[in-house]
Amino acid sequence: MARKTAKTYHHGDLREALIKAGRALLEKGGVEALTLRACARKAGVSHAAPQHHFASINDLLADIAATGFEDFVKALNKAAARAPSPVERLKAMGLGYVAFARERPAVYQLMFGVAAPLSSERLRAAKAAAWEQLANLVSEAAGPEDKEAKAMQVWSAVHGFSMLLISQRLPTMINVSRTLDRVVNGLAPAIGAQP
Amino acid sequence: MARKTAKTYHHGDLREALIKAGRALLEKGGVEALTLRACARKAGVSHAAPQHHFASINDLLADIAATGFEDFVKALNKAAARAPSPVERLKAMGLGYVAFARERPAVYQLMFGVAAPLSSERLRAAKAAAWEQLANLVSEAAGPEDKEAKAMQVWSAVHGFSMLLISQRLPTMINVSRTLDRVVNGLAPAIGAQP
DNA sequence: TCCTTAACTTGACAGTGACTAGATGTGGAT
DNA sequence: ATCCACATCTAGTCACTGTCAAGTTAAGGA
Numbered sequence: 001m002a003r004k005t006a007k008t009y010h011h012g013d014l015r016e017a018l019i020k021a022g023r024a025l026l027e028k029g030g031v032e033a034l035t036l037r038a039c040a041r042k043a044g045v046s047h048a049a050p051q052h053h054f055a056s057i058n059d060l061l062a063d064i065a066a067t068g069f070e071d072f073v074k075a076l077n078k079a080a081a082r083a084p085s086p087v088e089r090l091k092a093m094g095l096g097y098v099a100f101a102r103e104r105p106a107v108y109q110l111m112f113g114v115a116a117p118l119s120s121e122r123l124r125a126a127k128a129a130a131w132e133q134l135a136n137l138v139s140e141a142a143g144p145e146d147k148e149a150k151a152m153q154v155w156s157a158v159h160g161f162s163m164l165l166i167s168q169r170l171p172t173m174i175n176v177s178r179t180l181d182r183v184v185n186g187l188a189p190a191i192g193a194q195p
Numbered sequence: 196m197a198r199k200t201a202k203t204y205h206h207g208d209l210r211e212a213l214i215k216a217g218r219a220l221l222e223k224g225g226v227e228a229l230t231l232r233a234c235a236r237k238a239g240v241s242h243a244a245p246q247h248h249f250a251s252i253n254d255l256l257a258d259i260a261a262t263g264f265e266d267f268v269k270a271l272n273k274a275a276a277r278a279p280s281p282v283e284r285l286k287a288m289g290l291g292y293v294a295f296a297r298e299r300p301a302v303y304q305l306m307f308g309v310a311a312p313l314s315s316e317r318l319r320a321a322k323a324a325a326w327e328q329l330a331n332l333v334s335e336a337a338g339p340e341d342k343e344a345k346a347m348q349v350w351s352a353v354h355g356f357s358m359l360l361i362s363q364r365l366p367t368m369i370n371v372s373r374t375l376d377r378v379v380n381g382l383a384p385a386i387g388a389q390p
Numbered sequence: 391t392c393c394t395t396a397a398c399t400t401g402a403c404a405g406t407g408a409c410t411a412g413a414t415g416t417g418g419a420t
Numbered sequence: 421a422t423c424c425a426c427a428t429c430t431a432g433t434c435a436c437t438g439t440c441a442a443g444t445t446a447a448g449g450a
Contacts, residue, residue, distance in 0.1 A: 010397055010445085011398080014397080035438085036437080037436080045398070046398065046399050046400075048399070048439080049397075049399075051398095052396075056438080057439095112362065112364060113362075114362075117362060127364075131366050146377075148366070148368060148369055148370070152369060152377070153374070153381055156351075156352050156355035157355055158351075159358065159359060160352055160353070160355025160356070160358065161347070161355070162355075163354065164307075164347075164351060164354060167308075167312060170347070171323075171326050173343060174344070175344065178341075179343070179344040182344045182347070183347070183351055189384065190381045190384065191381075230407085231406080231408090232405080240429070240430085241429065242407090242430090243429080243430070244428080244429055246408080247427075247428060247429075252406095
């Protein structure tokens with residue numbers, strides 16, 4: 001479809017190359033290292049080349065965040081796959097959620113931590129998929145009534161813990177694994193799910 | 196102690212003036228508007244003047260965040276003051292927490308949303324005060340055993356919801372007030388507090 | 391083959407945080 | 421009262437950022 005390696009004037013697949021470069025920069029140096037010009041350099045093009053594919057840096061960030069959400073959904077699916085019951089799956093997903101945030105804090109921070117919410121079609125779809133997954137699981141575990149609010153309850157708990165953890169806002173005396181246990185085990189009771 | 200208005204070469208109280216300017220910028224234009232040079236302009240000094248009072252912009256941001264925490268503690272105290280029982284106080288504090296985040300999202304985002312954790316003595320003290328307040332309340336409501344983990348549970352839930360809310364990450368179909376009710380009413384049961 | 395047009399480069403601009411060197415004035419020691 | 425060390429502030433510069441404008445290159449349909 002598109003030559004990736006050939007050193008031509010026209011890159012051929014610059015859009016995806018920029019996203020890939022951005023992901024690498026993000027993993028390596030955090031959100032601060034993720035600049036438009038750095039992405040361009042890494043992709044081997046001039047600093048203004050991205051203009052044609054992304055109207056502003058936010059559009060690029062949105063697509064990078066979208067790939068993060070895609071990975072996120074996969075990770076949650078994988079985590080929940082082996083659990084036998086809905087409640088067990090809820091716990092497993094909670095653990096998988098926090099694990100993802102801990103393992104890839106920069107990506108998670110981009111997905112949730114940026115002041116202005118990013119937007120792109122790809123990002124919208126990826127977010128919708130993640131939400132769908134959660135809402136369905138909550139519905140299975142605790143019944144369909146008021147499932148959105150229940151899902152938000154679950155989401156708030158794991159998201160809040162993840163954010164506090166990776167942004168290093170936790171008081172020093174906190175025992176992380178014990179607290180994580182409490183948070184995860186508190187999910188099902190909070191939404192009235194029977195084990 | 197220090198003249199504030201006199202137009203002298205030496206400002207007299209530039210440190211506090213910069214913090215005050217920063218707070219104003221933050222409220223008006225969000226985190227993005229909060230730059231070192233803008234603070235200097237608003238305080239009526241040259242762009243390099245802050246250097247002597249704050250080694251880097253992060254030190255200034257840390258002190259601005261500290262004033263946010265000081266306000267935060269006051270707001271939570273006020274919210275919990277009228278409630279009769281520990282459990283009621285917990286709910287009231289949860290509502291006050293989310294209300295603060297909604298009313299002053301930029302400040303809240305600075306306090307919790309920045310990638311690198313800020314640090315200053317003033318910030319450390321303010322954060323410690325907030326944590327103390329929460330841990331004590333949780334201890335009153337649900338007993339002293341494992342109170343740190345329980346406090347984290349409560350904190351995670353309200354923080355997560357607040358962050359998702361103010362960063363506009365909530366799915367569109369979510370009923371905010373109903374969800375807030377669920378989150379707040381779920382706090383006491385989650386930590387095993389008797390009403 | 392030409393020629394429209396998308397893709398890319400080059401150069402510029404205003405803005406940022408940080409650093410340096412020099413100007414200024416304050417307050418303590420004499 | 422005088423002087424001077426030192427904290428404070430200004431002015432200028434640097435490397436970096438995102439964005440825009442204008443020119444260059446080549447791809448692909450007529």
